[in-house]
Amino acid sequence: MKLSIKYTENLERPWLLKRENGTYEQHAHFFTKKEAELCRHIIDIGKYPHCKKYKIAIQRLLTEEEFKQLKKKQRYFNSQKGVRKK
Structure with a gap:
């Protein structure tokens, strides 16, 4: 799967991560460019994202079957955090 990063001016979020030969919705x-590169890296290594914004972006870029295979x-x-001993 090929992903491309493009810069488009005059937008609130100018960095676009687009799936090559994908549908219009797959972007x-x-x-920042760093966020787009991090999202592409998460997809490349096949990890499930825990951050909500990356999860939504990756769901848009991948098909339903590809997303389930992450x-x-x-x-x-840490279960001991904040526990006092008596």
């Missing part, structure tokens, strides 16, 4: 806008890893939460 996402970002504030590797999900359970997030680590």
Whole structure:
């Protein structure tokens, strides 16, 4: 799958991440080029995004079957944080 990053002026989110040979809906806008590159990197390594904005963008770029195949890893939460011992 080929993804391209383009800059379009006069938009609130000028950086566009677009799927080559995809439908019109398969694109996402970002504030910075770094955000667009990070989203493309997440797709390239096949990880499931935990950040809401990247999750929405990746859902738009991928098909439903491709999105379901992303590797999900359970997030680590420190269960001892804020617990006082008596």
